[in-house]
Amino acid sequence: MSVESVITENLDIWTTAIKRKSASGRGTSNKLELYGIKKLRELILELAVRGKLVPQYTTEEPVQILLEQIEEEKIRLIKEKKLKKAKKLESISIDDFPFDIPKTWKFERLGNVVDIVRGITFPASAKESDSNEDNIACLRTANVQDVIDWDDLIYVNKSFVKRDDQYLLKNDIVMSMANSRELVGKVAFADFIPINSSFGGFLSVLRPRKLLPDYVMLFLRTPYARETLIGSASQTTNIANISLEKLNPLTFPVPPREEQVRIATKVKELMGICDQLESQTEASFEAHKTLVETLLSTLTNAKDADELNESWERISEHFDTLFTTEDSIDQLKQTVLQLAVMGKLVKQDPNDEPASKLLERIAAEKEQLIKDKKIKRQKALTPIAKSELPYELPNGWIWCRVGDVLETISDYHANGGYKILKENVQLLDQKDFAIMLRTTNFSKKNYSEYKYISEKAYHFLEKSKLYPNDIIMNKIGDPGSTFYVDDRGQPMSLAMNLFLLRVSLANSKYIFKYLNGNYDYVKSFANGTSTQTITKDAVNNLLCPLPPLFEQQRIVAKIDELFEICESLNAQIDKAKLLQNWLAQTISSSLVN
Numbered sequence: 001m002s003v004e005s006v007i008t009e010n011l012d013i014w015t016t017a018i019k020r021k022s023a024s025g026r027g028t029s030n031k032l033e034l035y036g037i038k039k040l041r042e043l044i045l046e047l048a049v050r051g052k053l054v055p056q057y058t059t060e061e062p063v064q065i066l067l068e069q070i071e072e073e074k075i076r077l078i079k080e081k082k083l084k085k086a087k088k089l090e091s092i093s094i095d096d097f098p099f100d101i102p103k104t105w106k107f108e109r110l111g112n113v114v115d116i117v118r119g120i121t122f123p124a125s126a127k128e129s130d131s132n133e134d135n136i137a138c139l140r141t142a143n144v145q146d147v148i149d150w151d152d153l154i155y156v157n158k159s160f161v162k163r164d165d166q167y168l169l170k171n172d173i174v175m176s177m178a179n180s181r182e183l184v185g186k187v188a189f190a191d192f193i194p195i196n197s198s199f200g201g202f203l204s205v206l207r208p209r210k211l212l213p214d215y216v217m218l219f220l221r222t223p224y225a226r227e228t229l230i231g232s233a234s235q236t237t238n239i240a241n242i243s244l245e246k247l248n249p250l251t252f253p254v255p256p257r258e259e260q261v262r263i264a265t266k267v268k269e270l271m272g273i274c275d276q277l278e279s280q281t282e283a284s285f286e287a288h289k290t291l292v293e294t295l296l297s298t299l300t301n302a303k304d305a306d307e308l309n310e311s312w313e314r315i316s317e318h319f320d321t322l323f324t325t326e327d328s329i330d331q332l333k334q335t336v337l338q339l340a341v342m343g344k345l346v347k348q349d350p351n352d353e354p355a356s357k358l359l360e361r362i363a364a365e366k367e368q369l370i371k372d373k374k375i376k377r378q379k380a381l382t383p384i385a386k387s388e389l390p391y392e393l394p395n396g397w398i399w400c401r402v403g404d405v406l407e408t409i410s411d412y413h414a415n416g417g418y419k420i421l422k423e424n425v426q427l428l429d430q431k432d433f434a435i436m437l438r439t440t441n442f443s444k445k446n447y448s449e450y451k452y453i454s455e456k457a458y459h460f461l462e463k464s465k466l467y468p469n470d471i472i473m474n475k476i477g478d479p480g481s482t483f484y485v486d487d488r489g490q491p492m493s494l495a496m497n498l499f500l501l502r503v504s505l506a507n508s509k510y511i512f513k514y515l516n517g518n519y520d521y522v523k524s525f526a527n528g529t530s531t532q533t534i535t536k537d538a539v540n541n542l543l544c545p546l547p548p549l550f551e552q553q554r555i556v557a558k559i560d561e562l563f564e565i566c567e568s569l570n571a572q573i574d575k576a577k578l579l580q581n582w583l584a585q586t587i588s589s590s591l592v593n
Contacts, residue, residue: 006587007277018034045219047592048222054259054263057259064106092109097251106254107251107253111244111247114207116206119200161198167196171191172190173188174203174205177202215260289325298314300339324573329570333566342391345555349551354398359546378403397545403539409502410494424456425460427453433491434455434492437485453493465492467502472484475534476532
């Protein structure tokens with residue numbers, strides 16, 4: 001079966017096998033990996049270097065002649081002192097063969113068929129941002145992308161280039177030798193050189209002499225080459241390093257020269273098909289996302305109950321085709337939250353006590369707590385202007401400030417200055433009296449890797465004790481993101497860089513769901529350039545649509561019910577994705593082997 005047939009007969013598998021990229025922070029944009037198309041690209045490369053992509057012809061010049069020509073060329077360059085004599089590499093035995101290749105091919109050590117040149121070294125103080133007649137451009141690891149990035153260059157004095165072979169030449173292959181484990185060994189092709197250039201010490205250049213550079217390049221991008229190089233890399237704290245001692249002996253499959261040309265041409269053609277599939281798939285996802293957004297917006301924009309029901313009927317008719325991705329489920333959940341705080345999720349009951357009465361009771365309780373010296377009087381909140389109100393609320397609801405419904409807002413440093421906190425509080429890795437609850441214990445679904453504090457420290461941090469049903473909000477980093485505190489089975493205390501938001505008479509889950517569902521609005525009040533921060537005053541002055549207390553309870557129950565349905569849809573999507581990804585992996589593996 002031809003590779004073209006493999007592509008066309010399995011289009012559904014290649015285009016529907018998708019993974020969600022691991023990423024921190026909120027939002028879902030650019031977090032999907034087209035796993036099927038990625039596996040298809042890998043399959044094409046693996047077939048190419050195993051002799052399974054194009055036919056072999058015994059009439060072509062034998063590969064042995066090509067290898068002899070490479071050896072002769074190296075000897076000539078060494079005699080002319082244009083190339084250093086390299087240490088002889090160990091010959092390849094049949095036990096070293098990583099996979100089968102055609103009889104017309106031969107395995108050779110990479111260092112025997114390409115020149116490998118390590119980059120120049122220089123002190124950090126020698127880097128300049130502008131060029132002049134004494135300087136030369138110098139590529140760094142950041143410039144090694146899928147293609148060489150020529151827009152972000154540094155310059156160093158030409159004196160740091162000690163040998164002629166350290167100048168970048170057309171058709172050189174630039175490799176990242178020191179980088180993160182994911183990026184080390186990454187290569188880019190110097191198909192043109194717009195400026196006289198060298199390359200830094202964390203890079204190497206692979207310079208084919210008689211081999212087709214495009215073929216060498218595609219080999220270095222195969223899963224076999226990548227996994228071998230990454231597996232051999234030494235690792236420091238954050239950086240993986242590939243040494244020349246590991247790169248030079250890499251087992252390299254050498255086809256006859258004419259076949260290299262046919263392979264490179266076929267790979268380019270098939271990668272073009274992959275590009276088209278990728279573009280069409282992304283366009284399809286974008287169109288689907290826009291359709292879902294448009295239809296869901298008709299719910300939040302509905303003028304009355306009749307229009308809302310009409311819009312929902314239209315959506316429900318196509319539910320099975322609309323909500324088929326994690327992103328569409330996220331949009332549905334966001335719409336549920338928006339409908340909830342607009343008073344469109346559950347019916348209003350005219351017998352419910354109006355929210356204005358609830359606010360009066362909250363204000364009275366806060367006054368009593370202030371009188372009893374249990375909390376401090378907060379700074380007066382800004383009166384609400386009519387121009388601030390984003391939409392009209394149902395009867396019985398009222399616009400208020402978040403600070404109106406909070407019993408208190410506090411943080412870690414409310415317990416004292418840095419010096420006294422340092423003297424009285426020590427974070428412990430081993431289990432102790434209380435958990436020092438951090439946002440990582442929520443966002444990473446981490447319910448075990450806690451930091452702890454002693455009983456004495458817990459009571460010292462009186463103003464940041466946490467209880468179930470409290471709300472936590474990030475102050476910096478991801479300001480405005482909120483978390484609902486559940487019962488962790490032992491006392492809890494608030495970590496640094498967080499706010500504690502405590503609600504007593506209102507429904508704290510409703511307030512949490514409002515803040516969580518309106519993250520963009522909350523974050524818009526954060527300030528700062530390098531590090532954004534939201535202040536206590538900003539949080540207190542956030543607008544909040546407040547329903548009657550009993551309606552708050554009905555809203556929370558309905559949100560939980562609908563979110564449970566959403567999670568069940570997500571579970572079905574996850575199962576389908578696992579199957580699709582398994583099929584993509586299985587098909588590519590069976591063809592390679």
